[in-house]
Amino acid sequence: KNQIHVKGVNYSIIKVIGKGGSSKVYQVLHEGSKKIFAVKYVDLECADDVIIQSYKNEITVLQRLQNKDPIIKLYDYEISQSHIYLVMECGSIDLASFLRRKRVQKEDILFYWRQMLTAVQCIHDEGIIHRDLKPANFLFVEGSLKLIDFGIANSIQSDRTSVTRESQVGTLNYMSPETIQSSGDSHGGDHTSMKINCKSDVWSLGCILYYITYGKTPFQSITNTMMKLQAICNPDYKIQFSDVHDSNLVDVLKRCLVRDVKERPSIKELLDHPYVSSKT
Numbered sequence: 546k547n548q549i550h551v552k553g554v555n556y557s558i559i560k561v562i563g564k565g566g567s568s569k570v571y572q573v574l575h576e577g578s579k580k581i582f583a584v585k586y587v588d589l590e591c592a593d594d595v596i597i598q599s600y601k602n603e604i605t606v607l608q609r610l611q612n613k614d615p616i617i618k619l620y621d622y623e624i625s626q627s628h629i630y631l632v633m634e635c636g637s638i639d640l641a642s643f644l645r646r647k648r649v650q651k652e653d654i655l656f657y658w659r660q661m662l663t664a665v666q667c668i669h670d671e672g673i674i675h676r677d678l679k680p681a682n683f684l685f686v687e688g689s690l691k692l693i694d695f696g697i698a699n700s701i702q703s704d705r706t707s708v709t710r711e712s713q714v715g716t717l718n719y720m721s722p723e724t725i726q727s728s729g730d731s732h733g734g735d736h737t738s739m740k741i742n743c744k745s746d747v748w749s750l751g752c753i754l755y756y757i758t759y760g761k762t763p764f765q766s767i768t769n770t771m772m773k774l775q776a777i778c779n780p781d782y783k784i785q786f787s788d789v790h791d792s793n794l795v796d797v798l799k800r801c802l803v804r805d806v807k808e809r810p811s812i813k814e815l816l817d818h819p820y821v822s823s824k825t
């Protein structure tokens with residue numbers, strides 16, 4: 546069947562964009578308007594109440610953030626006992642696929658950095674902390690980067706993600722030291738403040754900027770998972786920062802990848818940093 550019906554509206558499937566455990570994202574054509582959309586389908590057959598609630602939470606937050614530009618548009622949705630359909634804006638390519646294909650021109654790095662900061666600032670202003678930011682969460686829509694999801698419901702990987710290639714889902718390469726250390730006692734509830742917790746997304750953004758700048762993430766070369774987790778948390782493991790054209794860029798990277806959460810800058814401070822504010 547190559548048609549999807551959402552709230553009684555017909556969409557023709559053009560192709561599969563990505564698929565996860567129980568979800569798929571299709572590129573579809575709305576016959577009436579001849580417009581292209583992305584439809585995210587979630588199969589709820591084997592989903593328990595916690596998963597169903599996490600999807601409802603993601604939809605609620607997505608609706609609340611609809612007036613913000615750097616957040617993906619949600620046009621319609623349908624929830625039934627057996628499935629969820631989300632009719633959303635269709636982008637051209639996610640940042641993970643984009644970075645796998647080509648190195649970023651150095652003058653474009655600042656453009657992407659500003660847009661990622663602004664997008665994450667939007668969810669922080671709504672009291673949402675992602676905690677699992679990676680390039681696959683960002684999407685190019687008409688040349689600008691938008692945030693696809695908020696880390697509330699489980700995520701999707703590219704349909705071309707082979708088992709061997711490091712799929713972006715579940716990658717530890719962007720995880721902050723405090724997230725790794727706190728996941729042990731998460732049952733105790735995170736007592737730290739929103740201000741401190743926001744810094745975990747700053748660490749992940751720093752890892753993404755590092756990947757854009759140097760072509761690899763700070764701990765990518767450590768393939769053993771335990772060794773990787775230890776290195777991320779170990780202050781004696783010095784992250785390498787090779788010099789690049791713009792010393793302000795290296796300074797941003799060094800500040801974002803500070804293990805001490807209190808020393809790490811906030812998004813607001815990063816937007817005031819000379820790397821961002823000194824250029825046009």
Ligand SMILES: CN1CCC(Oc2ccc(-c3[nH]nc4cccc(OCC5CCCCC5)c34)cc2)CC1
Pocket residue numbers: 562563564570583585617633634635636637638639642681684693701702703704705
């Ligand atoms: C490998 N190949 C894939 C297709 C294309 O990239 C995308 C096109 C559209 C999109 C998208 N638009 N609206 C979207 C709304 C929700 C989710 C979306 O993706 C989810 C998931 C798809 C797999 C990659 C990670 C993001 C959405 C996303 C990737 C080109 C690269």
